[in-house]
Amino acid sequence: MQSRHVSVTRIGGLETMELRTADVADPGPGEVLVRVAAAGVSYGDLLLRLGVIPFGPKPPFTPGFDIAGEVAKIGPGVTEFAPGQRVAALLKVGGYADHVVVPANRLVALPAGVDPVAVAAVALNYFIAHQMLHRIARVEAGQRILVHGASGGVGIAFLQLAQLAGVEAYGTASSAKRELVTDNGGIPIDYRNEDFVRVIRSLPGGSVAAAFDPIGGGHFNRSSAVVGRGGIMVAYGQSAALVDDKANMLVGARGMLGGIFLPKLVPNGKRTTFYNAWSLEKSQPTAYRTDLAEIMRLLADGKITPPVAKTVPLDRAADAQLLLEQGSVRGKVVLTTH
16 A cells, blocks of 8 residues: 655755655554544744754655544554554654554544544644643643743644633734734733733733743743743744744854753743753653643543644645745644545
8 A cells, every 4th residue: 555745855945845655664563554634734844844943854754743543553562552543643753644653652542523633733732832831831820921922823722721720821922813812811912012021021920920932042031031930931942043944043042042051050030941842751751642632632622722724635735834934824734635
C-alpha cells in the first residue's frame, strides 16, 4: 500500500513543499500504523521550514505536530490499541501524511463522538497552553495572567482554559480581533494602540501572576516587567526572530540571553523560563499522555471549543501554510486526507 505525504525538501519558502508518494511501512515492535484523518497546521511548521527553530529536523522531512485518525495496524507487542480504534497523537514531525507510524506510548484513545478535525485543532494548542498554565506557571483561581497573541490558536486556548480555572486573563491582540478575545473570556489590550505594560500597571496590584510570551526579542523583558514577585514569565516562541521570512539570529539571541538567562543570574523574585514540551516530557514522563487525554476529555464534554478557521486538503498543504503566513485566519487551519 502507498501513502501520500508532504515533504519539505530544503530550508526555504513554500516552494520547498512537495507532495510525494511512498510505500507504507509496517509498524515495528511497540509501534502503531495510524491512518491520519486530520492534521493540524501550526506556526511552528512554518518556522521549521524556514530554519528558525534551533536543532530542527534536517530536510527532507514531513512537518506536522498534531494528528487525529484511526489505528490501521499494530506492531508486535502492542496490546493497548486495536485496528479501527480512533486515536490522537503529538509528534515532532510527520503529521502531513495519509499514514504515519507512531510509538504506541504516544497515542491517546479518543472519546466517542469527537470530530477528528476538532481533535487536530485542539491537540497541540490546548495541550501546550494547559501545560504552561498548570504545570509551569501553576496558576490558581483568582489570579491574573497576561497572554500575548490572544487571538491566535494558542492564545484562544489560554483564554478558554484560564476561564475554566477561574483565572482572569488579559490578552493582547489587534483592535480588529477584540471581539474574538472577549468572546473567549479574555480582556483585550490593543497592542497597536495601547502599551500593555501601562495597562497592567494601572490595575489593582499592578502586576500579573504569569505572562505567556511567544514573541521574543526585547518583548520578553517587557513581559517580565509586569510579572509580580513570586510570578513567572513563560516564553514559548520567538516570532520576532522571523523577519521577512528569514531567521534573524541576533533577535533570537537577544531574547534568550536578555529575557531568559540574564534574569536567572540576577534574582528579582520572579521566574523566567522557556517552555518546551519535549523537555517537560523528559522531566515528567507521565505528563504527556495525562495532559493530552485531559484535553480530549474537555473537548468531548464541550468545555473547550476550538475555532477552526479552515480545512484544507493534504495536497494543498502549502496553501494552508500561506494562510498562516498572511495572518488572515482566525483559529486553527487543519489538513484533511479524505
